[in-house]
Amino acid sequence: MFDAPEAWPIRRELENHDWQLTHIFLTHHHADHIDGVAELVAAYHPEVIGAARDAHRLPPLDTAVEPGESYDMWGREVQVLDAAGHTTGHVAYYVPKAGAVFSGDSLMALGCGRLFEGTPAQMWDTLTRLAALPDDTIVCSGHEYTAANARFALTIEPDNAALAERAAQTERARAIGTPTVPSSLALEKATNPFLRAGTPELKAALELSGTADAEVFAHIRAAKDKF
Template sequence: MSAAGPWIRTFLCRSDNIGVLIRDPATGDCAAIDVPEAAPVLAALAETGWRLTDILVTHRHADHVEGIPEVKARTGARVTAPAKAGDAVPDVDRTIAEGDRVRVGELEAEVWETPGHCADHVSYIFRDAGVAFAGDTLFTLGCGRVMEAEPATLWRSLERFLALPDATEVYSGHDYVLSNARFALAADPDNAALKERMAEAERLKAQDRFLIPSTIGMEKATNPFLRAAEPALARSVDLAPGAETEAVFNALRAWKNRF
């Protein structure tokens, strides 16, 4: 298990999903970000002694929601989910959309609609706390696979994260770090910071840990998809250094699909 801090707990679910609990120290209210499967979430709650009050859903895919019915039955937690997910998320109590806000005790998050991986995807941005839950939109050293849109849609979603403060911690929905790092090094082989992150990721993996959360600053320095404006990334996909950033991103995403 990886503990990101005294008020956030991360742990593996299924084979590579990241489970997350976030707890407001002032009130004791606690939220799970998605419920990929019930048992690890319930185990984390038992280990910490935290009381689950909320489940915040990023998107409707089964590997993010299938544990909701059991966890809600055991805890009574309120389920908040994207309105665009329709009835694909079970046991929903509240639906949200772009510009809404959600609270976990005294912690408040902005709701961003971040489509691209799927049409209903949202991210939860706790600005004052300095954390962002990006689901399957932004990964450590990578980004989500485009499934229900053009790549440009995902790029516009990712651009929003670039505007967050560099210190913002980013929690992603899967531990794809090593495979993402291998692609990142293929696309950006001269990036010294990226080489250091690869080594760190390998050290953590050997300890049964993972490089999540990351930070916006670190992703801007090492994630090839967020570095699509850099001439080195344009060259890596055989485009001119002045090529449009969106075109470079599209080419990188297509390359990653084949990698």
């Protein structure tokens, strides 16, 4: 498990598939990512892994990790990435053999997390770090906010054809209850305005050509906060 917001849906899936829960990786301390941990630990006794720098406000950790370290999950390397911005202690987990990054509330489908504790510069550094992963990486983020994020993204880059197509596909998917998470990093790089803050096309759309990438990101994040 990567984050455990509440136990009952997780327990239902484990029981439906006759699965065992062996590890819980935590991205950050917010309640909607950790509230299910205690019950799951009591029921299944998994190992709990989280950021050492946030251990004081996470559930009890069996293994505390630092950005830059790797965790060996039964022969699968799990790389710990600094993902500060949404919170100062936020981490993400990249699993190369799975071709997936578990980004919590840092990089989201068509969005990024609100800056509750970190700075725009920290979040831009995080997004730049995540954008450097292979384009075919599957982005497993923490929330199904894609439809609302798409409506905002179109106000930032209305002439982005890939974004318009994704927004329409998202609306169709959500209308029939189909999830839009996970997504691919390539798709995020083509359509997510927060990840595209450094591109000439988006800067031109905002009349911010020549502005530093982190400043453009801060402008977009501030606009989303008021949207």
